[in-house]
Amino acid sequence: xxxxxxxxxxxxxxxxxxxxxxxxxxxxxxxxxxxxxxxxxxxxxxxxxxxxxxxxxxxxxxxxxxxxxxxxxxxxxxxxxxxxxxxxxxxxxxxxxxxxxxxxxxxxxxxxxxxxxxxxxxxxxxxxxxxxxxxxxxxxxxxxxxxxxxxxxxxxxxxxxxxxxxxxxxxxxxxxxxxxxxxxxxxxxxxxxxxxxxxxxxxxxxxxxxxxxxxxxxxxxxxxxxxxxxxxxxxx
Amino acid sequence: xxxxxxxxxxxxxxxxxxxxxxxxxxxxxxxxxxxxxxxxxxxxxxxxxxxxxxxxxxxxxxxxxxxxxxxxxxxxxxxxxxxxxxxxxxxxxxxxxxxxxxxxxxxxxxxxxxxxxxxxxxxxxxxxxxxxxxxxxxxxxxxxxxxxxxxxxxxxxxxxxxxxxxxxxxxxxxxxxxxxxxxxxxxxxxxxxxxxxxxxxxxxxxxxxxxxxxxxxxxxxxxxxxxxxxxxx
Numbered sequence: 001x002x003x004x005x006x007x008x009x010x011x012x013x014x015x016x017x018x019x020x021x022x023x024x025x026x027x028x029x030x031x032x033x034x035x036x037x038x039x040x041x042x043x044x045x046x047x048x049x050x051x052x053x054x055x056x057x058x059x060x061x062x063x064x065x066x067x068x069x070x071x072x073x074x075x076x077x078x079x080x081x082x083x084x085x086x087x088x089x090x091x092x093x094x095x096x097x098x099x100x101x102x103x104x105x106x107x108x109x110x111x112x113x114x115x116x117x118x119x120x121x122x123x124x125x126x127x128x129x130x131x132x133x134x135x136x137x138x139x140x141x142x143x144x145x146x147x148x149x150x151x152x153x154x155x156x157x158x159x160x161x162x163x164x165x166x167x168x169x170x171x172x173x174x175x176x177x178x179x180x181x182x183x184x185x186x187x188x189x190x191x192x193x194x195x196x197x198x199x200x201x202x203x204x205x206x207x208x209x210x211x212x213x214x215x216x217x218x219x220x221x222x223x224x225x226x227x228x229x230x231x232x233x234x235x236x
Numbered sequence: 237x238x239x240x241x242x243x244x245x246x247x248x249x250x251x252x253x254x255x256x257x258x259x260x261x262x263x264x265x266x267x268x269x270x271x272x273x274x275x276x277x278x279x280x281x282x283x284x285x286x287x288x289x290x291x292x293x294x295x296x297x298x299x300x301x302x303x304x305x306x307x308x309x310x311x312x313x314x315x316x317x318x319x320x321x322x323x324x325x326x327x328x329x330x331x332x333x334x335x336x337x338x339x340x341x342x343x344x345x346x347x348x349x350x351x352x353x354x355x356x357x358x359x360x361x362x363x364x365x366x367x368x369x370x371x372x373x374x375x376x377x378x379x380x381x382x383x384x385x386x387x388x389x390x391x392x393x394x395x396x397x398x399x400x401x402x403x404x405x406x407x408x409x410x411x412x413x414x415x416x417x418x419x420x421x422x423x424x425x426x427x428x429x430x431x432x433x434x435x436x437x438x439x440x441x442x443x444x445x446x447x448x449x450x451x452x453x454x455x456x457x458x459x460x461x462x463x464x465x466x467x468x469x
Contacts, residue, residue: 054376055383060405071405180375187345190405191422194412197448204409204448230346230412230422 013037026221031062045139048074051132081107086121086133097141192226267350297325302339335359340374346422410444417455
């Protein structure tokens with residue numbers, strides 16, 4: 001039965017995500033798992049995740065495609081768009097038909113050019129603290145089903161909890177080691193992609209694939225592998 | 237080549253939050269301006285500035301260990317203990333008000349951007365909570381410095397565009413390519429990009445794109461240029 005299959009897949013996705021809570025995990029791996037599982041489970045074409053840096057600006061941390069076009073759409077969102085609004089308000093932002101949008105013209109043009117016709121942005125929040133947002137892009141106009149929306153939010157919640165788990169409430173500075181690590185890792189991985197692109201003579205997408213495949217084959221975190229590439233102790 | 241033009245703006249108090257939130261007497265933030273120079277971004281008092289300067293000119297002191305290890309160096313009683321790592325610095329600060337010193341590296345990704353040096357006139361440890369607070373503040377300072385490095389003020393760059401620069405992955409990718417080409421560190425590679433952009437009246441993004449497309453190379457052996465110098469191909 002279809003519903004059983006789906007329920008099983010949903011619970012497998014949650015187990016995957018919560019596994020990271022107990023293991024010594026790589027935070028970017030977790031976020032990549034999150035966006036991939038989300039697209040696998042929901043009726044969406046692409047997903048991307050933005051987290052706020054210390055100045056409150058949103059950075060693209062993970063996306064189902066490293067292709068610059070999707071990242072570009074998310075980056076435009078980081079300037080203004082559904083994800084920014086979702087982050088600012090802490091509430092889901094639903095655009096059922098991007099083609100009919102009157103605000104965010106830059107976002108609209110970029111999204112349509114990539115074949116995205118709807119977006120559902122869900123907040124990543126823990127209690128009163130909002131750390132970012134996940135954008136779910138659809139290839140056709142229309143809202144997510146109520147069930148899809150709930151699953152999307154639940155996946156985002158689990159990822160948020162695992163990102164925030166080490167936060168000590170008493171600290172006067174509202175930062176968190178995992179969040180710091182996630183933002184730093186993203187910069188490191190881009191740098192590593194640049195190194196690989198030069199040394200292996202490949203494009204950025206392929207550079208990321210080489211990086212990720214090496215990390216997986218050697219059971220390393222993305223951060224660790226990227227770090228060794230940038231300090232030049234590892235050449236792919 | 238001045239690789240850090242315009243990085244130190246007046247009237248900016250990066251040290252303030254450390255004094256506000258930690259049991260310390262003084263703070264200094266120092267930015268590495270490439271291979272040769274370095275820049276004191278702020279110091280809350282003359283002794284804080286002196287401690288930074290001394291370590292830099294002597295080439296020894298806790299800040300160098302913080303840079304090397306990329307970890308905090310915490311010395312609760314800097315006057316009492318003989319430090320085999322920094323004997324001259326130890327002698328130089330004896331009798332000053334610096335009783336405890338805490339140095340935190342400022343890093344983003346693989347980039348070593350600088351250090352923040354804190355001192356307290358009373359000996360004693362920072363404590364677990366103080367350490368976490370200081371590390372969090374250092375993280376904020378690091379991103380602030382990175383933002384400044386990525387932002388080049390020029391009349392034709394709109395503020396909104398400058399803000400968007402921060403999330404441009406291409407700049408970090410180009411940094412990686414320059415690093416592989418030049419053999420420089422990640423931070424120096426970014427500063428090289430920045431200096432090139434500055435000198436050629438380009439935005440950092442335009443320069444990064446040129447590197448990614450192979451129109452500029454920072455490889456020393458691309459023929460004819462001075463070693464390490466970027467070449468337009």
